[in-house]
Amino acid sequence: MKIKYALLQITLFLVFTSTIPSIKAQSHWVEGKITTKKGETLSGYIDFKEWSKSPKFIRFKSNDKEKDSRKFYPNDLINYEVDGEKYISAIIESEISPRISSTFDFDKNIQTETDTAFIRVIISGSKMLYHYKNNFGNDNYYINVDNEIKLLTYKKYKKHKDLSVNHRMVFDENKRYLAELSLYLNDCQKISKTLKTTSYNTKSLEKLFIKYYECRNNEKFEKSETDEGNFKFWLIAGMTVNDMRLTFSNFGMTTRHLHQANISNSFSPTFGISAEYIIPRNHNKWSIYNELHHSSFNFEYDYESNTNVKISASYLKIINMIRYKYFTNNKSHIFINAGMGNGIMISSTNKKTEEYGYTEKRIRESEAIPAGMHKYDLSLNFGAGYSIKRLSLEIRYENTLNKLPQSMSLGSTLKRYHFLIGYHF
Incomplete structure (x- = not known):
């Protein structure tokens, strides 16, 4: 009996170790198209991994029978589309402050670094909304102001200790993004109530933009699939x-x-x-x-x-x-x-x-x-x-x-x- 259970443990170990390498190896070639910096639009297949973090590069090949693929970085492309999603290449400011409460600081001002990255189009129309998750795991949202990609400002930080409740730490939020959105969407006053309750996440921001387009007599726009x-x-x-x-x-x-x-x-x-x-x-x-x-x-x-x-x-x-x-x-x-x-x-x-x-x-x-x-x-x-x-x-x-x-x-x-x-x- 002992030998059988030892063999069972070995089997479980082998299944784990043999499957882990396939996590990186598995590819999903999906029809898509890219637009290069030269203005060429190429149709083919993109290795689409439904990235949770924005990808540093993509793999592309002209047809699904090709063995070799080409890598394209943000500096190589204007945009690409795959499986109903669109990404554009942009130079952006990315917020890098810690998002874990134990590592918050007392500074309400955001900390940023400059990235050249692929950012995902969430809402496409006369008013745009973009999303980018950086290497720190921080979600960053952007709008397009005069053809310039602008970061919506948000940060959570330590405020002070509440001496009345066992020195409990009190946290606060820099919600400047609400004022930035109010100015960006200022041609519709009906969304003011929705704006006040808008959180810094995809679902809540989508809801706000949909309300905006409804206010604009159902002006046409495109929305990416919601990540749920x-x-x-x-x-x-x-x-x-x-x-x-x-x-x-x-x-x-x-x-x-x-x-x-x-x-x-x-x-x-x-x-x-x-x-x-x-x-x-x-x-x-x-x-x-x-x-x-x-x-x-x-x-x-x-x-x-x-x-x-x-x-x-x-x-x-x-x-x-x-x-x-x-x-x-x-x-x-x-x-x-x-x-x-x-x-x-x-x-x-x-x-x-x-x-x-x-x-x-x-x-x-x-x-x-x-x-x-x-x-x-x-x-x-x-x-x-x-x-x-x-x-x-x-x-x-x-x-x-x-x-x-x-x-x-x-x-x-x-x-x-x-x-x-x-x-x-």
């Missing part, structure tokens, strides 16, 4: 192999039934539900997978001829993982995932039953694991599987991080191997 994630909901069921090993810092007569025991693996059913959030862009390869499931283990064995030991528990667990998919075609994909699990024990058995006496047999019951078992379970989870249409098959390895017994002299390793079938609806 979507959810998949799954029913999960399967079988779990439980492998427990106990370790000891002290040996004693009261724990002989544990440290001298040969505990066999146990099998138990697993079932649950999950919600998978598909992260937009990158061809839906990445997702956040959250699962609520019920799992259990049950170990029972006899020690010597007069002692029976039962150790079992059932848990309600929340599993949070990041999932990556490698699409084999439009109906199936291979996936890998990894993350953490948090479980609460909802029932348990911790019993040692001994027979004693020579002439008259008597029964004595006590705790099999002295001091009981922990109610909380923290684990690492790694899995790999295959999905076709609405069904999925997954092998998942789970390693419990906190020891099961509460006793300081006892430890444990509990490893689980889940064989799961999923159905999404």
Whole structure:
């Protein structure tokens, strides 16, 4: 049995390591066109990766049968179009201030650097809106003023400490972009209410511009596809192999039934539900997978001829993982995932039953694991599987991080191997 589970761990490792290189290797050649700095418009195929960050370059070839492709940088092109999206080349100011609250500074003024970059056209018409995500992961939005690309100003920063509430840090926002948009869209006063509630993100800014064009007697404009994630909901069921090993810092007569025991693996059913959030862009390869499931283990064995030991528990667990998919075609994909699990024990058995006496047999019951078992379970989870249409098959390895017994002299390793079938609806 040990050899089988060692082979299973090796299989999971090989699936992970063999799939990771394909993350960079996978290409998506889609029909598109480019306009060079010389004014030439060329039709062909672009390696379209649904970039979440604006690309530093694109690959282009004249037809899908060509093996070799050419790289084009922002300095080479005026614009390119692919799969209904349009990017233009522009020299821009990019805001680089930290966007994580722990690294905010006290300066409300933005910090910028100059980039020559491809920026995505979000709204195209008499009034333009562009988006660029730089190498720092910052979203930057732009408007076109007198044929010049202007950055809409936004920054979140530390303001001061609130001494009345445990020195809590107070944050503020530089929302100069609202005044800049008010001036840019000043030929429509009806949007003033929408403008006040406009946030510095794609969806909110799109809403404002759509209201503007409605105000302009439904003046024609073009809008790129909105980057919105979507959810998949799954029913999960399967079988779990439980492998427990106990370790000891002290040996004693009261724990002989544990440290001298040969505990066999146990099998138990697993079932649950999950919600998978598909992260937009990158061809839906990445997702956040959250699962609520019920799992259990049950170990029972006899020690010597007069002692029976039962150790079992059932848990309600929340599993949070990041999932990556490698699409084999439009109906199936291979996936890998990894993350953490948090479980609460909802029932348990911790019993040692001994027979004693020579002439008259008597029964004595006590705790099999002295001091009981922990109610909380923290684990690492790694899995790999295959999905076709609405069904999925997954092998998942789970390693419990906190020891099961509460006793300081006892430890444990509990490893689980889940064989799961999923159905999404």
